[in-house]
Amino acid sequence: MDGTTFHNRGLPFFSVMIALQIRKRIELGLSYCPFTSDLFMSWRGKGSFRRNNRFRLHKPLQVSKIKELEEAIIGYSYGKTEPQAEQISQILKRLLPSCRAFTRIAGSDIGYVASGACDAFLDNSSTPWDFAAAALMVREAGGKVTDFAGREWNSSSKTILASNKILHSQVLSLINTSNRDSARS
Numbered sequence: 001m002d003g004t005t006f007h008n009r010g011l012p013f014f015s016v017m018i019a020l021q022i023r024k025r026i027e028l029g030l031s032y033c034p035f036t037s038d039l040f041m042s043w044r045g046k047g048s049f050r051r052n053n054r055f056r057l058h059k060p061l062q063v064s065k066i067k068e069l070e071e072a073i074i075g076y077s078y079g080k081t082e083p084q085a086e087q088i089s090q091i092l093k094r095l096l097p098s099c100r101a102f103t104r105i106a107g108s109d110i111g112y113v114a115s116g117a118c119d120a121f122l123d124n125s126s127t128p129w130d131f132a133a134a135a136l137m138v139r140e141a142g143g144k145v146t147d148f149a150g151r152e153w154n155s156s157s158k159t160i161l162a163s164n165k166i167l168h169s170q171v172l173s174l175i176n177t178s179n180r181d182s183a184r185s
Helices: 004-008 082-095 108-115 128-140 168-184
Strands: 016-022 025-033 038-043 047-052 057-060 073-076 101-103 120-123 144-146 160-163
Touching (some): 038 108, 038 128, 047 128, 108 120, 120 128, 128 144, 128 160, 160 168
Parallel strands (some): 073 120
Antiparallel strands (some): 038 047, 047 057
């Protein structure tokens, strides 16, 4: 489950994430958000899909085509420790004047990146159980998923940036500017 803190406090903003790994490769990914009834699914080489029975929706996913950071909606997670929260705070300060809005839906954010509703997602406390399914989802929907250094995200990565590819280098640049400023402090 992603968004455990929200769930434990009685807030509905959490998701159930499931990934199937075979021979060190994620082959299947699922993310279910009970609050919205959205089920995001992906199969390696077969694409990503969104299903919502309440709205009778079943459609293939594709990342957004947003080109300008000023129009971007970015999801984030605040980390699990005080230093991680401080790092994300510095990154958000850099991003805020440059992007349209932030969202925080605990786990569903990456599903919405895959669907094109959200343009990027970042987290500096990446764990495979939180992001393996979602990374496959975004990639299968035509997006890009790396760590903050720009290396392809994998199960041992400690950070994650998932985006529509078009905005990826712009967001990475602001993340790394923020990281350099933090290192100097």
